[in-house]
Amino acid sequence: MTITLYDTKARKKRPFVPLDAKNVRMYVCGPTVYDRAHLGNARPVVVFDVLYRLLRHTYGEAHVTYVRNFTDIDDKINARAAESGRNIGEITAETTQWYLEDMAAIGALAPNQMPRATAYVGQMKEMIARLIAAGHAYEAEGHVLFAVDSWRAHYGKLSGRSVDDMIAGARVEVAPYKQNPMDFVLWKPSTDDLPGWDSPWGRGRPGWHIECSAMARALLGETFDIHGGGLDLQFPHHENEIAQSCAANHTDEMARYWLHNEMLQVEGKKMSKSLGNFFTVRDLLDKGVPGEVIRFVFLQTHYRKPMDWTEKKRAEAEKRLAGWYRKTDGVKSGVVPSRIEYLLGDDLNTAAVLDEMVRLSPAPLRAAMDLLGFPSGNEVDWFRTIAVDLTGTSASGSQGLYSRELSPYLLRWQELRNAKDFKNADKIKQQLEQAGLKLKIGTEGPHAEVLSEFDITALKEIKL
Incomplete structure (x- = not known):
């Protein structure tokens, strides 16, 4: 089948032709893990999950690699740790798990790779060193900054802005050590109370933009097929990713297709x-x-x-x-x-x-x-309008026999299924069937048929 995607950089829809149909590669910017994901955070997850499913459907599950990162180095995380008195590692581990659980609840498949920024600081330092050596970055007062003027002919092509226009309307950090107001941080110093790593430029931590460039290069190569994220990341984050990646890797492009979802x-x-x-x-x-x-x-x-x-x-x-x-x-x-x-x-x-x-x-x-990406009816129960329907309960031709006795057990079975606690739901189901019931899930809810060998005393052995 043919796939056509709107490429933000080209400003038009383009037929999707992967670099290698046996190895289709996609990178999507993930969350900064310091709190619960709000509804807006979930939109790109769903958008690119659908694209991931489509690519797998088209090229085969084994031939698609999807990378979505976790930013676990950030001033917001540092602030949350300071105000809560909790360890940064505890906060990021907890919120990362929250994110995974919440995104799974809305049907998102786990990407093939979910790198954490803290695990790739070495690759970030190596990329920064390459940029300095190539004349695209410079040291200043404990910082390392990308020199936008060194990439002036290319900078702004994704967002469709010129450097001069950006400077005129910029809301960027004004710092005396910047050669150009648009220069952005690759490395910054850390005080003793903040996370930091030793480097040729002193103890410090990476800037935000370099994270994705280093992780994408390490996991997908210098050039890959698709880079995605929310429209709010188009500038400056994705623009800066392109500049530092292409300048460090000596390539004409970082990703061949750039996709952005609108806001919520x-x-x-x-x-x-x-x-x-x-x-x-x-x-x-x-x-x-x-x-x-x-x-x-x-x-x-x-x-x-x-x-x-x-x-x-x-x-x-x-x-x-x-x-x-x-x-x-x-x-x-x-x-x-x-x-x-x-x-x-x-x-x-x-x-x-x-x-x-x-x-x-x-x-x-x-x-x-x-x-x-919608689960099957066997995995969800909320659409069944009646929680427990015992009209099918029968023994010796009698309708409704044992309804009062069975209701609590079938209700509990239904509750566990609704909570997707299938392990305990199956345990109760097995115990009820051993007691002499035939159970099934119908369109309107669970049904129980009482078989001739039903032993009502066995119910007392089942813990709800």
């Missing part, structure tokens, strides 16, 4: 704590919003358009997705329709894909849901 709003307004409309992915999950519903709302808007999260969209998404789950419950996945492949391959037109899926019969619909 809540009820038509920018998400902010002052407006009271700021919330994390975990906030929604804890309120009972299924992760797949969050994902559905995201996919209803094309990734290059601003997305507005509203309660109305959430409710509509839940209703529509529940209908699809009931329609495909117990159905074996079929072949992804060519029309779905075409629409998704057309610059990830997920909004059009969702509209097209309304017309699909169960097996193709289940296949399309798989491709978009």
Whole structure:
């Protein structure tokens, strides 16, 4: 199939042709781990997860490498440690795990590589040394800065700005040791109370931009296929990545395609704590919003358009997705329709894909849901409208026998499945079946059929 992607640098859609179809490589800027991921942080995760799935579908799972980093060196992390009195390592380990759990809850596959910046400081120092040797960086008062003037002919091509225009409208750090206001930090000094590493330029820590350049080079090579992230990273982060990577590696390009997703709003307004409309992915999950519903709302808007999260969209998404789950419950996945492949391959037109899926019969619909990252009905239960349905309970022809006795056990089984605690759910299921019940999950919820060998006294041995 053909994939066409909008390349920010080219400012147009381009047919995607990988450097090596047997080794398709993608890098996406990941989170700074000091707190829970808010809803806006989740949008690029879903966008590039869909692209990752499409690339695997097209080129084969074994032929795609997806790298998404963790920034665990940052002033925000240092500030959080200072105000909380906690160890920096504890904070980053905890928040990294939170992030992984929350992103898994909205259906994101784990990337092939998830490097931490602290594990690549050596590669960062090596790249900085190469930039200094090539005349693209200089030392000044314990800092090392990238010399934008040394890259002036190329700098700004991603964002479409000239250096002079950037200087005129810049809101950058003014420092006397900078040769040009646009020069950016590659290395900066650390005081004794801050994380630091020994280097030829003194004890210090890397700047933000050099992290991704070093990690991408180490894991994907000097030039790779796709670099992605939120539109807010286009300048200066991605612009600076290109400059330092190409200057250090002596290449014409860092990535062949640059993709950026637009920003997110809540009820038509920018998400902010002052407006009271700021919330994390975990906030929604804890309120009972299924992760797949969050994902559905995201996919209803094309990734290059601003997305507005509203309660109305959430409710509509839940209703529509529940209908699809009931329609495909117990159905074996079929072949992804060519029309779905075409629409998704057309610059990830997920909004059009969702509209097209309304017309699909169960097996193709289940296949399309798989491709978009929606779990099967065996993995989720929220769409089942009745928590426990005992109308099928029978013994010796009697309907409803033992309903009162069985309800607490079936309710607990359902609760564990809803919590995705399948280990304990399966344990209860096994115990109930050993007691003489036949259990199954139907469209409306769990059912229990009482077999002739049912032993009601065995229920007392089951711990809820």
